[in-house]
Amino acid sequence: MSSEPPVFISAAEVERLLPRASLLLPGLEAALCNFSAGAAGGVEQPLRAVVPVRPHGGFLGVMPAYSAADDALTTKLVTFYEHRGDSAAPSHRATVLLFDPRCGSLRAVLDGTVITAKRTAAVSAIATKLLMPRSAEVLCILGAGVQARSHYEIFTELFPFTEVRLWSRTEQHALRLASSVGGAVRVCGTAREAVVGADVIVTVTMATTPILFGEWVKPGAHVNAVGASRPDWRELDDVLMKSSVLVVDSREAALAESGDVILSGAEIFAELGEVLKGTKPALPEKTTVFKSLGMAVEDTIAAKFVYDAWSAGN
Numbered sequence: 001m002s003s004e005p006p007v008f009i010s011a012a013e014v015e016r017l018l019p020r021a022s023l024l025l026p027g028l029e030a031a032l033c034n035f036s037a038g039a040a041g042g043v044e045q046p047l048r049a050v051v052p053v054r055p056h057g058g059f060l061g062v063m064p065a066y067s068a069a070d071d072a073l074t075t076k077l078v079t080f081y082e083h084r085g086d087s088a089a090p091s092h093r094a095t096v097l098l099f100d101p102r103c104g105s106l107r108a109v110l111d112g113t114v115i116t117a118k119r120t121a122a123v124s125a126i127a128t129k130l131l132m133p134r135s136a137e138v139l140c141i142l143g144a145g146v147q148a149r150s151h152y153e154i155f156t157e158l159f160p161f162t163e164v165r166l167w168s169r170t171e172q173h174a175l176r177l178a179s180s181v182g183g184a185v186r187v188c189g190t191a192r193e194a195v196v197g198a199d200v201i202v203t204v205t206m207a208t209t210p211i212l213f214g215e216w217v218k219p220g221a222h223v224n225a226v227g228a229s230r231p232d233w234r235e236l237d238d239v240l241m242k243s244s245v246l247v248v249d250s251r252e253a254a255l256a257e258s259g260d261v262i263l264s265g266a267e268i269f270a271e272l273g274e275v276l277k278g279t280k281p282a283l284p285e286k287t288t289v290f291k292s293l294g295m296a297v298e299d300t301i302a303a304k305f306v307y308d309a310w311s312a313g314n
């Protein structure tokens with residue numbers, strides 16, 4: 001056990017050490033199963049504490065976790081701001097602290113922004129692999145920020161979509177994202193135009209009222225609902241929430257934090273870890289919603305991956 005000072009791993013270094021989110025898939029799949037196995041799975045993860053910063057429209061989230069299977073202990077500190085004075089500034093910023101689980105000393109301070117973008121998209125991809133219709137051709141992304149990009153990257157790497165549609169409240173943002181990614185993207189003028197006929201839909205906005213409506217969604221489609229992480233925020237309407245099979249990352253978090261779940265009164269069918277383990281069926285022929293709130297153990301897996309890659313090169 002060393003008394004070395006902690007290393008700092010910057011965003012650029014995280015990008016270099018974790019070039020593709022798909023590298024996280026095996027670790028995240030195992031962690032999701034372990035989380036949903038309860039005490040036997042060895043994941044300690046309390047509900048995150050979220051501190052409102054009311055005068056500034058912001059929030060600070062504190063997300064600790066320990067994974068016994070990985071022997072990894074981390075805490076992420078993440079801020080997210082609804083109303084920003086400078087609209088060019090990122091809405092989310094994060095730092096992950098990685099500890100030596102044997103003695104509690106701090107080993108590393110990692111930029112958490114890239115980790116958050118990549119692990120969230122990777123978890124959505126895991127849900128999509130299980131829940132999307134068998135012949136999925138059209139991907140639709142609502143939102144054009146950081147998560148839109150990371151979702152575009154892993155979804156086009158893993159799945160053979162023939163068409164990708166993108167909508168953003170600010171069309172310029174969608175055009176900018178579309179022109180900066182490698183492949184063909186159709187920028188749509190309305191959310192409805194992007195959604196109708198899509199097989200897989202990703203909502204990655206800062207919306208606080210619904211932007212995706214059940215009447216637009218093709219029966220059998222799969223939705224990854226990634227935004228709206230406050231109990232009074234929505235991205236999906238009641239029709240969609242109540243007519244879909246609802247899978248969540250964490251039941252406890254969904255019932256405490258998700259406006260889409262709490263305010264619609266929709267029934268939770270399963271946790272993603274239960275579907276992965278096969279203790280709950282996937283039902284890909286039904287319309288499915290994966291409500292992602294983001295889990296601390298996902299950051300633990302990603303931070304350990306990055307730290308181990310850094311250590312291997314030093």
Ligand SMILES: NC(=O)C1=CN([C@@H]2O[C@H](COP(=O)(O)OP(=O)(O)OC[C@H]3O[C@@H](n4cnc5c(N)ncnc54)[C@H](O)[C@@H]3O)[C@@H](O)[C@H]2O)C=CC1
Nearest residue numbers: 091143144145146147169204205206207227228292293294
């Ligand atoms: N489930 C999870 O694990 C995580 C969820 N998130 C959530 O994902 C969402 C996207 O995050 P980022 O891409 O990092 O944010 P971002 O700020 O980079 O992008 C947000 C996008 O939403 C759009 N937007 C803002 N207000 C809107 C409104 N009222 N209606 C429609 N569109 C609106 C913006 O124009 C932009 O395209 C956020 O809600 C965030 O809290 C973020 C990290 C992890």
Ligand SMILES: O=C(O)C1=NCCCC1
Nearest residue numbers: 078080116229293294295
């Ligand atoms: O999991 C995360 O990280 C976040 N989830 C919801 C919004 C803020 C960041």
